[in-house]
Structures are given as structure tokens and as C-alpha cells.
């Protein structure tokens with residue numbers, strides 16, 4: 001038990017980082033932000049799920065996926081389908097030519113619910129679908145790619161293509177998916193109104209709890225032998241293979257896990273924002289997720305969350321006044337991070353964070369501290 | 384196809400061609416238990432390619448490779464390793480960002496599946512094996528050193544240690560003393576003589592002084608074919624060998 005605790009927290013430093021983050025999103029934001037803004041932060045934090053998944057997959061595993069939006073979208077759509085069916089009861093839709101099916105189906109002359117919508121009448125099946133389907137899809141892609149030793153740029157391009165195809169499918173199959181508008185007008189979950197302030201608070205806290213759990217579980221994975229192997233595969237794949245490991249299985253696993261995390265984020269997005277649309281599935285969101293992870297520091301789980309928040313605050317602030325400028329700004333930020341701060345915010349914190357912590361501790365302690373440090377140093381050089 | 388043998392390794396009629404160029408050409412080669420066999424030959428002779436074929440890195444065009452009477456040519460790389468074949472690469476191939484201890488731990492032959500690696504515990508048994516291996520390769524004081532900071536020679540030792548911890552029946556070393564000082568070469572020769580007991584060792588090496596010190600048998604490879612084979616003295620006095628390899 002103690003052992004597991006140590007690993008999850010990553011020692012004293014890891015614990016501090018985790019506690020600061022938890023205090024910020026669990027206490028400070030809810031205390032100081034009104035519900036409108038808190039809900040906005042909640043939305044940003046759902047993007048942090050795929051960003052964290054990219055730290056595992058790309059930062060540690062060296063596998064760049066430009067299609068995490070696919071899994072985010074699958075989770076989001078799964079949840080949206082359930083909520084939409086609930087919103088489309090016969091009573092609510094009696095003015096339609098076919099009552100009891102979602103409105104967009106009726107507009108597209110569908111007369112019955114498509115078979116693949118049926119399971120989403122059940123919340124249990126919906127949750128299972130959110131947890132299993134994206135991971136299963138990732139398994140199929142992963143097995144097809146990694147067993148054939150497709151990696152690097154090729155893998156990135158293929159995931160990108162999958163994101164494009166899925167977007168085209170969703171937009172094109174309007175009658176089944178709601179098309180470009182997505183699935184909208186989601187109001188209740190098992191009869192409970194999800195648009196109220198109290199529901200938004202509850203979802204915010206569920207979201208944060210899930211995100212923090214994801215961080216802890218990811219830490220457990222990274223500190224296990226699996227974690228060292230992930231780094232080893234990234235840096236010297238052949239050596240790992242010739243040490244008796246079936247490397248593809250390790251890549252498939254981390255890809256599936258990253259899909260699972262992203263999907264949970266997507267489902268929480270739908271619950272907090274109240275709709276899901278193809279604009280959260282395709283190339284642009286998928287690349288933005290990579291930028292969140294890169295800005296946060298692609299080797300830092302917690303950094304990914306700060307990266308996501310920072311970029312999204314910036315986006316909101318800038319895109320209101322200079323919508324065109326924002327894309328260039330984000331592109332520029334991404335390039336400069338890659339070129340000058342490859343370790344992102346986490347790297348800056350590691351390099352300069354002690355100036356801040358020093359200042360805090362200095363103001364508390366007396367001046368006698370400094371001679372002691374000098375003395376220690378001279379002792380060391382004497383030894 | 385071919386019958387069972389008593390040899391640890393039996394290579395028969397092995398050929399591989401890259402776009403028509405035969406890097407290994409109808410090679411026959413046998414390795415006994417407890418034998419330390421050195422393969423020498425000029426650059427581009429196909430020495431590394433032979434090791435690539437044995438460990439599954441390169442697929443053969445034709446021929447058979449039997450290890451303890453198991454056909455290797457149909458097996459995948461990790462299966463070959465698990466069957467008991469270890470291979471050191473020509474340029475040291477270690478995990479530079481991990482410590483010596485972690486390098487050895489990753490090579491420790493348990494927890495090799497995804498689930499196994501997630502559950503793997505650094506038990507006292509594991510640590511004992513790591514310590515024992517580290518002292519064999521003279522790195523017992525560097526367990527917590529990042530592997531990238533080791534000297535070139537120490538990196539070579541570490542990679543040998545990463546193989547030893549798996550206790551392979553067949554150990555293949557591609558130029559293990561390249562870049563080593565004279566003293567390190569001596570220590571490596573001693574190490575190889577020690578670890579060749581109870582297993583078969585196949586070494587590729589250019590340094591003749593070192594070969595003389597370790598080899599039980601020597602094979603000279605030239606243009607993918609065996610030019611000569613025998614003990615050190617026979618090979619050194621073979622006029623063909625002197626002409627294509629030792630003469631210059």
C-alpha cells in the first residue's frame with residue numbers, strides 16, 4: 001500500500017506539484033469564479049484529458065498521434081447520443097412526422113432509429129461504450145500499425161487521415177449523426193436537468209476528480225517497469241526488441257489507454273457544454289491537443305493541464321478581439337516552444353521555479369540561513 | 384529438412400541477398416556448447432549480417448538456422464531472445480537516459496508482457512541478480528550512474544551485462560572491444576573467458592591480439608563465404624587469409 005502511494009505521488013516533489021494543482025482546480029477556481037466561468041474552465045479541463053494522454057503516448061512513448069480528437073469525439077458522441085435519445089421522447093417530439101427519434105433524423109426523412117443508436121437508450125451501455133469503443137478502435141488501429149512496424153511520421157499521418165475520415169463521415173451522414181451541427185439540445189440525464197447551475201457545479205467536480213485520478217493512474221503506469229520500457233522503446237526500440245519484448249504490444253497498450261483517457265474527456269465535455277459536434281473531432285482540435293501537451297511540457301502529466309488552461313485562456317481572451325490573429329499567435333507559440341523550450345512550462349518551472357519558492361522560504365526564514373549554506377559549500381569543496 | 388544435431392547452433396546453406404547482392408552466400412557454420420568462436424574478416428564481409436540473420440533482424444533468402452534444434456528462421460525477434468539467444472550490437476546499444484541499474488532491470492528476463500511489466504516489483508531477488516551481474520561487468524559502483532555518462536568501454540560492458548542477466552545459451556557479440564583502452568581489452572578478454580563456460584559465445588572482432596587471447600576457434604569470412612576456419616594458428620598461417628585480410 002505504502003509502495004503504491006509512493007509511486008502515485010512521485011515522492012515529495014511530485015506530491016507538491018499534485019497538491020498545488022488540486023488546490024487550484026478543486027478549491028481556488030470554484031471559490032473565485034462565477035459558474036459561467038467555472039463551466040468554461042470545466043470545458044477546458046476536458047481538453048486536458050487528451051493532452052495528458054499525449055504526454056503518455058508522445059512524450060514517453062515517442063508515438064505522435066495527430067488523431068486524439070477521434071477518441072475525444074467518440075466519447076463525446078457516445079454521451080451525446082444517450083442524452084439526445086432521452087431528449088427525444090415521443091412526448092417531446094410529437095410534432096415530428098416520426099415521433100420518438102432525434103429531430104435531425106426526422107428532418108432527414110428517417111422513420112426509425114438506426115440499429116447502432118439502440119444501445120444508447122441505456123446509460124449503463126452508454127458508459128460501457130464510452131470506456132470500451134474508443135479503446136477497441138485504438139486497438140484495431142494500433143495492431144494494424146505497430147505489428148507492421150509502422151511508426152513515426154507515417155503513424156502521425158495515418159491518425160490524421162482517420163480524423164479527417166471520421167469528420168467527413170459525421171458531416172456526410174447527417175441523418176445518423178446530426179451532421180455539421182452535431183448533436184444539440186441536450187437537457188436531461190435520467191430526468192435530471194443538466195443545464196442548471198447546481199448540475200454544472202457537480203459536473204465540474206466530477207470532471208476534476210476524474211482528471212486527478214487519471215494523473216495518479218498515469219503516474220503509477222509511468223513509475224512501473226512498463227514506464228521505463230516506454231522510454232526505452234522511444235529511445236532504443238531495437239534493444240528492447242532484442243531483450244525479448246514484443247514491442248508492438250506495449251505500443252498498442254499505451255495507445256488504447258490514451259484513447260480511453262481522451263474518450264472520458266469527450267464524454268465530460270458533452271455533459272458540461274451540452275452538445276457535441278464534428279468540430280471537436282477533426283484535424284484542428286487534434287493538433288491543438290498536441291500543442292497543449294507541448295506547451296505544458298510533453299514529459300509532464302501536470303504540465304499538460306497547465307498548458308491546456310494557458311492556451312485556452314489565451315484563446316478566449318484573444319479570439320474575442322483578434323480572431324484571425326489568434327491562430328498565428330498559437331502557431332508562433334507552438335514553434336517557439338518546440339525551438340526554445342522543448343520541455344514547455346514544466347521545463348521553465350524546473351529551471352526557474354526555485355526563484356519563486358526561494359523567495360517564499362527566504363521571507364519566512366532569518367538571515368542566518370545564508371552563512372550556513374556558504375559553510376556547507378566550503379565543507380564540500382574541502383572534502 | 385536437416386536432421387537434429389548436437390550443436391548449439393547449426394547454420395546450413397544460409398543465403399541472404401539484398402537486391403541480388405549476396406551478403407551471405409550458402410554459409411555452413413556450427414557452434415558447440417562451451418565454445419568461444421570468433422569470426423573475423425574484412426569490412427563488408429557479411430559478419431554483422433550473419434548475426435542479424437541469427438537473431439531475426441534480417442530474414443534469410445534461403446537456408447536454415449537451428450538453435451538447440453529449433454528452427455530460428457521462422458521465429459520473431461523476441462521469441463528468438465526468449466529461446467536463449469542474446470546479441471550485442473556493433474555500436475553500444477544501451478538506454479542512455481536510464482541508470483545502469485534500470486538498464487539491467489529492463490533486461491531482467493521477467494515481466495516481459497504488458498501486464499507483467501505493470502506488476503513487476505523490484506524485489507530483493509531481482510536486486511541480487513542485478514548486483515551480481517553488475518560486479519561481473521565491473522560496474523558495481525556505478526549502479527546509479529546514468530548510462531549515458533559511462534565511458535565507451537563501460538557502455539560495451541553494460542550491454543554485455545544486459546545480455547548476461549538473461550543467461551542466454553548463445554551469446555553473440557559484435558566487436559565488443561571497439562573503442563576500449565588496452566587495460567579494458569584485457570579485462571574484457573578475462574570476462575569473456577569466464578562467461579563462455581556453460582554457454583556458446585560467438586564474437587566478431589578485428590583486433591587480432593584480442594582474438595588470440597579469447598578464441599577457441601576462428602572463422603574467416605570473405606564476401607559472404609567462409610575463407611578459412613580452424614584454430615588461431617592455422618588461420619593465421621593460411622595464405623588465402625593473409626592475402627585478403629591479415630596482409631594489410
Ligand SMILES: Nc1ncnc2c1ncn2[C@@H]1O[C@H](COP(=O)(O)OP(=O)(O)OP(=O)(O)O)[C@@H](O)[C@H]1O
Pocket residue numbers: 401406424425426427428429430431432433473
Ligand atoms: N539491410 C541491408 N540492405 C542492403 N545491404 C546490406 C544490408 N545489410 C548489409 N548490407 C550489405 O551487406 C554487406 C555486408 O555487411 P556487414 O555489415 O555484414 O559487414 P561486416 O562484415 O559486419 O563489416 P564491418 O567489419 O565493417 O562491420 C555490406 O556490403 C553491406 O552494405
Ligand SMILES: [Mg+2]
Pocket residue numbers: 430431432473557
Ligand atoms: Mg559489422
